[in-house]
Amino acid sequence: MHRGKGMKFVGDSRIPAERTPNIPKDYSEYPGKTEAFWPNFLLKEWMVGAVFLVGFLCLTIAHEPPLEKIADPSDTAYIPLPDWYFLFLYQLLKYSYASGPYNAVGAFIIPGLAFGGLLLAPFIDRGPERRPSKRPLATGFMLLAIAGITYLTWESVAYHDWEAAANQGKIVAKVDIDTEAEGYKILEANSCLSCHGGELQGGAGSPALIDTGLTPDEVKDIAHNGKGAMPPGMFKGTDEELDKLAEFISTLTSK
Structure with a gap:
């Protein structure tokens, strides 16, 4: 700086002389080619996400997830899905x-x-x-x-075996089973408990024997002819034992 010459200023090109607001570029010259990320593209993403979110919420309201019985880690026959x-x-x-x-x-x-x-x-x-x-x-x-x-x-x-999965996951009320009853002992003697469980709660793809709603005659028919995964001829006892077994199963209720 020299006397009488005044003061000189040096500008920095990295600093704009005028501040402009953060306005996205005008892409009107290139229609359909590109667009600003904010707010155009991001707004479309949010709108699509909101539609799917509302759809999932409607599905959860219309179809409530079913509840199953308490998980049993000892049940190796459970079919997961x-x-x-x-x-x-x-x-x-x-x-x-x-x-x-x-x-x-x-x-x-x-x-x-x-x-x-x-x-x-x-x-x-x-x-x-x-x-x-x-x-x-x-x-x-x-x-x-x-x-x-x-x-x-x-x-x-x-x-997938949906019928077996529904039976094994069904919530069954606990019933005090009289293990000294003659009908229970007949079940035990015919190896029925290996599939239907010691508490007759079902398992290994077999249904529970509680609250079946079956009459004694229907129970005897299943014992002879089988049903679902149970093959025919599983019962090896006498007719008298079958009568007692059918009567025992038909009276098993959780009420």
């Missing part, structure tokens, strides 16, 4: 190449490859196009994943 979004993995673990000695393949390797592919997708397909027809690799993997999940889910639902 996971939630719907895990049904495809549940079905995968039933196949020989993903179960038994190859359980690690179905539990870790195959799901790991699938989810690893999702993580690598942004690096494998880096094209600027957004239309599925212009991105064959990403579209092909997506369709393959959807087809696999849909098929495995359908297989799991179609071949």
